[in-house]
Amino acid sequence: MSEVLKPDLCVIGAGSGGLSVAAAAAQLGVAVVLIEKHKMGGDCLNYGCVPSKALLAAGKRAHIMRHTKSFGVTPTSPVINPAAVRDHVRGVIAAIEPNDSVERFTGLGVHVIQAAARFMDKRTMVAGDYEIRPRRFVIATGSSPAIPPIPGIDQTPFFTNETIFENARRMEHLVIIGGGPIGLEMAQAHMRLGSRVTVLEALKSFAKDDPELAEPVLRKLREEGIVIREGVRVERLEEIDEGVRAVVSDGGETGVVDGSHMLLATGRKPNVEGLDLEAAGIRFDQHGIKVGKNLKTSNRRSWAIGDVIGGPQFTHIANYHAGIVIRQALFRLPVKAKHDMIPWVTFTDPELAHVGLIEDEARKKHGKINVLRWPYAENDRAQTERATEGFVKVVTTKRGRILGATITGEHAGELIQMWALAIAVGLKIKAMTSFISPYPTLSEINKRAAYTYYLPSLTNPLVRRAIKMLAKLG
Numbered sequence: 001m002s003e004v005l006k007p008d009l010c011v012i013g014a015g016s017g018g019l020s021v022a023a024a025a026a027q028l029g030v031a032v033v034l035i036e037k038h039k040m041g042g043d044c045l046n047y048g049c050v051p052s053k054a055l056l057a058a059g060k061r062a063h064i065m066r067h068t069k070s071f072g073v074t075p076t077s078p079v080i081n082p083a084a085v086r087d088h089v090r091g092v093i094a095a096i097e098p099n100d101s102v103e104r105f106t107g108l109g110v111h112v113i114q115a116a117a118r119f120m121d122k123r124t125m126v127a128g129d130y131e132i133r134p135r136r137f138v139i140a141t142g143s144s145p146a147i148p149p150i151p152g153i154d155q156t157p158f159f160t161n162e163t164i165f166e167n168a169r170r171m172e173h174l175v176i177i178g179g180g181p182i183g184l185e186m187a188q189a190h191m192r193l194g195s196r197v198t199v200l201e202a203l204k205s206f207a208k209d210d211p212e213l214a215e216p217v218l219r220k221l222r223e224e225g226i227v228i229r230e231g232v233r234v235e236r237l238e239e240i241d242e243g244v245r246a247v248v249s250d251g252g253e254t255g256v257v258d259g260s261h262m263l264l265a266t267g268r269k270p271n272v273e274g275l276d277l278e279a280a281g282i283r284f285d286q287h288g289i290k291v292g293k294n295l296k297t298s299n300r301r302s303w304a305i306g307d308v309i310g311g312p313q314f315t316h317i318a319n320y321h322a323g324i325v326i327r328q329a330l331f332r333l334p335v336k337a338k339h340d341m342i343p344w345v346t347f348t349d350p351e352l353a354h355v356g357l358i359e360d361e362a363r364k365k366h367g368k369i370n371v372l373r374w375p376y377a378e379n380d381r382a383q384t385e386r387a388t389e390g391f392v393k394v395v396t397t398k399r400g401r402i403l404g405a406t407i408t409g410e411h412a413g414e415l416i417q418m419w420a421l422a423i424a425v426g427l428k429i430k431a432m433t434s435f436i437s438p439y440p441t442l443s444e445i446n447k448r449a450a451y452t453y454y455l456p457s458l459t460n461p462l463v464r465r466a467i468k469m470l471a472k473l474g
């Protein structure tokens with residue numbers, strides 16, 4: 001006989017979204033059951049953001065060692081120990097793991113069940129030895145790598161983001177299928193750690209970003225030696241003696257790309273399998289669980305948050321969704337998710353960061369707009385760091401309302417924060433010039449970009465005449 005639990009909230013999935021809901025609810029004294037069938041921390045901690053940034057950090061150290069000459073420091077060729085790099089990545093995960101652990105959540109008062117969950121009916125879920133009948137459900141089961149139906153894929157060994165961070169061997173030549181953020185971050189990390197890397201992208205790399213800012217990042221990746229082929233169709237995959245082979249067609253010509261290893265980074269699929277969503281009357285399709293603006297599913301007792309609802313798939317979005325659900329579930333506030341102010345960063349070097357509308361979207365939505373730009377090369381701190389490549393691009397309405405910002409360059413992911421705040425609270429461009437920015441910092445680039453909004457008025461003959469008249473007053 002299973003034990004029946006009747007908590008306020010039953011959260012399915014202990015990734016970023018589920019953990020945020022469970023922690024907040026438990027800390028506010030609400031009874032929570034949290035069900036996780038695999039690793040606490042989910043994709044972000046174990047296979048995503050954390051290990052990928054740790055690997056990129058290792059690659060960056062190797063890159064810096066090779067490129068110190070311009071600072072007057074003799075460069076050196078680093079010796080890369082793949083097993084030690086793997087241990088570094090594991091160590092970073094281990095350092096963060098306690099925050100997401102069963103022990104921590106149990107300590108907060110959450111009842112953690114480590115088992116697969118499935119719906120029995122609209123009100124009941126089963127997991128392990130338990131039957132759970134909560135007041136509300138929160139489905140936060142995330143996403144998994146989508147495996148494309150390429151002929152031969154079943155017989156070909158490949159990594160995904162769920163397996164590549166466990167690799168402890170040197171990869172002679174890594175072939176990456178997919179030129180999105182996962183593919184390109186992994187391309188640079190592995191290139192810098194001593195592998196040859198080829199990226200095969202069916203359409204366009206960084207397709208979701210502003211092409212004007214994506215282009216310099218792709219150029220830099222190519223300069224570092226990564227082969228990025230766009231508009232390439234992978235016809236077939238096979239295992240060969242030396243590793244793997246991709247048979248590709250490119251502009252009507254067929255050829256082969258042989259590699260020692262292969263990584264698939266071709267997008268994500270929602271984790272809905274095994275949940276028996278039909279039993280709960282929860283509608284979904286291949287993109288994910290269908291939700292309204294308040295993140296409610298077609299079952300009025302249930303919300304779904306994070307990657308499992310499709311749309312933009314980022315840890316910070318899952319956290320944002322968690323806040324929306326908490327306010328509804330606990331305080332009965334009628335809040336809705338707004339997806340027009342989402343920032344994202346690809347952590348290549350240079351980084352590519354974005355928030356709000358890109359130029360094309362802004363033109364379509366608002367007609368006449370202002371486009372402001374400021375280059376890193378005009379910033380003194382960028383000069384001292386010899387990080388002069390990159391620029392900030394901001395789009396505003398004609399009256400100065402900030403619509404979007406994209407940055408490529410060193411620490412772009414930090415510089416974008418100011419624009420994310422500005423857009424979230426509806427600031428106008430004037431606000432971005434109305435503070436003192438400490439010198440010399442990269443963030444001054446943001447302020448200088450904002451000042452360019454006023455350039456046309458500075459060259460306005462009327463303004464110039466007014467200044468001359470005022471000067472005559474003594």
Ligand code: NAD
Nearest residue numbers: 148178179180181182183201202203265266267313345346
């Ligand atoms: P993606 O959908 O962003 O990119 C996948 C790419 O693979 C696309 O460009 C697509 O055209 C290509 N592709 C698909 N099938 C292909 C095929 N058969 N042959 C060749 N190319 C093919 O997916 P991703 O890079 O796997 O990332 C998954 C999700 O995780 C995204 O939502 C992404 O935004 C997110 N993510 C974010 C970050 C970050 O914020 N730094 C990092 C990694 C991933």
